Amino acid sequence: MVTLLPQLLTIITLLISFPPIQSILHTSPPTIELPISAHSPPLTLCVSDFGATGDGISYDTVAIQSAIDACPSTIPCHVTFPRGTYLTATIRLKSHVILNIEEDAILLGGAEIEDYPKDSSRWYVVLAENASDVGITGGGVIDGQGPRLVGFLSCKNVNVWNVRLREPAYWCLHIVSCENTDIYNVSIYGDFNTPNNDGIDIEDSNNTVITRCKIDTGDDAICPKTYTGPLYNLTVTDCWIRTKSSAIKLGSASWFDFKSLVFDNISIVDSHRGLALQIRDGGNVSDITFSNMNISTRYYDPSWWGRAEPIYVTTCPRYSNSLEGSISNLRFINITANSENGVFLSGSKHGLLHNLKFINMNLSYKRWTNYSGGLVDYRPGCQGLVNHSAAGIIMEHMKGLEVENVNMRWYDDDQTERWNNPLDFRPSTVTNISLFNFHSGLYKQ
Numbered sequence: 001m002v003t004l005l006p007q008l009l010t011i012i013t014l015l016i017s018f019p020p021i022q023s024i025l026h027t028s029p030p031t032i033e034l035p036i037s038a039h040s041p042p043l044t045l046c047v048s049d050f051g052a053t054g055d056g057i058s059y060d061t062v063a064i065q066s067a068i069d070a071c072p073s074t075i076p077c078h079v080t081f082p083r084g085t086y087l088t089a090t091i092r093l094k095s096h097v098i099l100n101i102e103e104d105a106i107l108l109g110g111a112e113i114e115d116y117p118k119d120s121s122r123w124y125v126v127l128a129e130n131a132s133d134v135g136i137t138g139g140g141v142i143d144g145q146g147p148r149l150v151g152f153l154s155c156k157n158v159n160v161w162n163v164r165l166r167e168p169a170y171w172c173l174h175i176v177s178c179e180n181t182d183i184y185n186v187s188i189y190g191d192f193n194t195p196n197n198d199g200i201d202i203e204d205s206n207n208t209v210i211t212r213c214k215i216d217t218g219d220d221a222i223c224p225k226t227y228t229g230p231l232y233n234l235t236v237t238d239c240w241i242r243t244k245s246s247a248i249k250l251g252s253a254s255w256f257d258f259k260s261l262v263f264d265n266i267s268i269v270d271s272h273r274g275l276a277l278q279i280r281d282g283g284n285v286s287d288i289t290f291s292n293m294n295i296s297t298r299y300y301d302p303s304w305w306g307r308a309e310p311i312y313v314t315t316c317p318r319y320s321n322s323l324e325g326s327i328s329n330l331r332f333i334n335i336t337a338n339s340e341n342g343v344f345l346s347g348s349k350h351g352l353l354h355n356l357k358f359i360n361m362n363l364s365y366k367r368w369t370n371y372s373g374g375l376v377d378y379r380p381g382c383q384g385l386v387n388h389s390a391a392g393i394i395m396e397h398m399k400g401l402e403v404e405n406v407n408m409r410w411y412d413d414d415q416t417e418r419w420n421n422p423l424d425f426r427p428s429t430v431t432n433i434s435l436f437n438f439h440s441g442l443y444k445q
């Protein structure tokens, strides 16, 4: 008897929840032949009506999944979570479903390994696969004491807005092989001291827009990668980032091309690396703009990725038999940086850097932590860490750099290392550099 009760409840709630669908259909004027989805308000189903307790102790997985599954597959459907903490194993979204996690609601990922699918590529608290018109909103929180938080795999028309994601044990918001993704006003808090605690990872996806996000985390904050196909048209604007790794990083997975990416109006605070390209596997990168940014980068413990570089552009073969991708047409414009280390621009023999522009930049260099410098970082793979004194811009294997309206200011603290060398390059591998209105000077505190 007891075991029948949940099923009975589901049947009852299904009966309760179907009348709204019928009433929508009945009240639609039959003469207007427009798609229902464009003109009717979304159907709303509440997880409580499907038996979710929201007590944070008992699992609500079955109730939440029943609510999602009760959504008809043709019209927009909001699955709503009222105030409460909903403990859950992996839940799966389907087409036309938006999770609406209200301001006082928390969707809490289970902490047990068996809460997640056997296939580790599907370890998410919320997973959407092969779906279209799916999303998450509502102002509430998704908290993953478990593995990756939210994954959209091979989806179309994804919307994630007004939601707070926190404490993933691993990548937080993962967009894989998707088309048309909009991420707006999402805040991400990950543990500052947990590695692999990335913010938003975008893989093999086209037409992605990220706006007004706030990301505070221990590993790369916004991280486009290519594993199985290219990545085109990513626009990131109006964001605030703090990370113990790279704020924006292309790679290191870089088997296919990255093209037409724009990053604008972004504040990067106290990060271990600012704008980074870490190309290692043969994909080619082109047409990338970084504009209107304030960047502050500092050293952290050397066991973390990063060497306090405000800008780090590297392409080299990961292993001796890896392919070398080229990087071309990068623009850095209207950028102010306060950093403990200089800019590093490094191509490789068969993976040149072509045509980089630095326009309207104020680069200030000053040491304020006690960690030692004096290393350039080719990791992962390649030559690893190499001893090399700091410089304003280090360059190698590059053809074409235009520097215009760029000021370098060096603040002279107690310097045991060589300091205030503006440009460091190997002439045999660097050609066609033009400097216009470029200044470098030492400032006393």
Ligand SMILES: *[C@@H]1O[C@H](CO)[C@@H](O)[C@H](O)[C@H]1NC(C)=O
Residues within 6 Å of the ligand: 129, 130, 154
């Ligand atoms: C998604 O589509 C891929 C490729 O068609 C297929 O292998 C996979 O099983 C599908 N997954 C789901 C959950 O439908």
Ligand SMILES: *[C@@H]1O[C@H](CO)[C@@H](O)[C@H](O)[C@H]1NC(C)=O
Residues within 6 Å of the ligand: 138, 139, 140, 161, 162, 163, 164, 185
């Ligand atoms: C952003 O989302 C939060 C909830 O996470 C909400 O309180 C706030 O009003 C949203 N802001 C905007 C501008 O939509």
Ligand SMILES: *[C@@H]1O[C@H](CO)[C@@H](O)[C@H](O)[C@H]1NC(C)=O
Residues within 6 Å of the ligand: 177, 178, 179, 204, 205, 206, 229, 230, 232
């Ligand atoms: C992205 O666009 C490229 C170029 O048109 C295409 O090859 C690739 O399959 C697209 N990716 C997705 C996920 O649709």
Ligand SMILES: *[C@@H]1O[C@H](CO)[C@@H](O)[C@H](O)[C@H]1NC(C)=O
Residues within 6 Å of the ligand: 206, 207, 232, 233, 260
């Ligand atoms: C990238 O955006 C441009 C301009 O909006 C568009 O023409 C092109 O089709 C997009 N590329 C892909 C692969 O969707």
Ligand SMILES: *[C@@H]1O[C@H](CO)[C@@H](O)[C@H](O)[C@H]1NC(C)=O
Residues within 6 Å of the ligand: 212, 237, 238, 239, 240, 265
């Ligand atoms: C830049 O982004 C911030 C949010 O981080 C926003 O408040 C501001 O309006 C944006 N500035 C412009 C010029 O869009």
Ligand SMILES: *[C@@H]1O[C@H](CO)[C@@H](O)[C@H](O)[C@H]1NC(C)=O
Residues within 6 Å of the ligand: 265, 266, 267, 292, 293, 294, 336
């Ligand atoms: C950068 O700092 C300047 C001066 O404090 C400020 O006016 C500007 O809005 C900031 N821009 C960003 C993207 O944070």
Ligand SMILES: *[C@@H]1O[C@H](CO)[C@@H](O)[C@H](O)[C@H]1NC(C)=O
Residues within 6 Å of the ligand: 255, 256, 257, 282, 283, 284, 325, 326
């Ligand atoms: C990168 O460009 C090189 C040179 O044009 C080309 O041989 C290689 O196939 C490209 N890589 C990819 C992943 O398309």
Ligand SMILES: *[C@@H]1O[C@H](CO)[C@@H](O)[C@H](O)[C@H]1NC(C)=O
Residues within 6 Å of the ligand: 334, 335, 336, 360, 361, 362, 407
């Ligand atoms: C750089 O600093 C100068 C003043 O020293 C200022 O006029 C200029 O606007 C600044 N440029 C940027 C990109 O912040």
Ligand SMILES: *[C@@H]1O[C@H](CO)[C@@H](O)[C@H](O)[C@H]1NC(C)=O
Residues within 6 Å of the ligand: 291, 292, 333, 334, 360
């Ligand atoms: C750079 O800043 C100047 C002055 O604030 C502004 O006029 C110009 O539009 C900016 N350029 C870009 C690409 O945002």
Ligand SMILES: *[C@@H]1O[C@H](CO)[C@@H](O)[C@H](O)[C@H]1NC(C)=O
Residues within 6 Å of the ligand: 368, 369, 370
């Ligand atoms: C650097 O070391 C000095 C002397 O050991 C110490 O007083 C200071 O607090 C340290 N500074 C930082 C930023 O850790």
Ligand SMILES: *[C@@H]1O[C@H](CO)[C@@H](O)[C@H](O)[C@H]1NC(C)=O
Residues within 6 Å of the ligand: 385, 386, 387
């Ligand atoms: C850098 O040089 C120091 C001594 O000058 C040496 O101990 C260290 O192993 C070198 N590091 C690397 C990565 O070569």
Ligand SMILES: *[C@@H]1O[C@H](CO)[C@@H](O)[C@H](O)[C@H]1NC(C)=O
Residues within 6 Å of the ligand: 400, 401, 402, 432, 434
């Ligand atoms: C050098 O770079 C400029 C642009 O910065 C370009 O117009 C010119 O063709 C390049 N010259 C060579 C020889 O590559």
